[in-house]
Amino acid sequence: MLYSSLIGTLTLNIQPMVARALTMRDIWLTLSNTYGKPSRGHVKQLKQQLKRCTKGTQSVTEYMRGIFAKADQLALLGSPLDHEDLLDTITGGLGDDYRAVVEMVNGRDVPISLEELHEKLLNRENDITAIEELSGSSVPVTANNTQTRSQRGGFRGNQASRGGYRNN
The missing domain is CATH 1.10.1200 (Non-ribosomal Peptide Synthetase Peptidyl Carrier Protein; Chain A)
Structure with missing residues (x-):
């Protein structure tokens, strides 16, 4: 009865690990060796x-x-x-x-x-x-992006946060 109770307290993904155990001691040893030792x-x-x-x-x-x-x-x-x-x-x-x-x-x-x-x-x-x-914005405070087109046709971003920091 204790054996069944112990099996019933285990989560479904752990139960197969101890399903072949014949005694409560076997269950405890399996669980201890698997989760109790710091690997x-x-x-x-x-x-x-x-x-x-x-x-x-x-x-x-x-x-x-x-x-x-x-x-x-x-x-x-x-x-x-x-x-x-x-x-x-x-x-x-x-x-x-x-x-x-x-x-x-x-x-x-x-x-x-x-x-x-x-x-x-x-x-x-x-x-x-x-x-x-x-x-009135849900955009993060530092997401103030301005983009300019470079001579090569790509974009160059310049970000500035309201917290007084400037990211280049």
């Missing part, structure tokens, strides 16, 4: 996922929650991220709209706390939302 491949996979994290259209809270979930998994696998590496991961996936916050974080002698970084990112997100509402 080098699993750690590398999580680190690669962290490198590819970008905020995109997510809210700041959703973005940071996703990064923290992966960082927590790494810590559980015995490979926790250093605080400054976590800060670099968070700031590395932000767009130009958050450039001022990123520069502030990178310019500090003492690393910022995660709570303070989250607060500053939320404040910037609110500023961006307010600017978009005032302009």
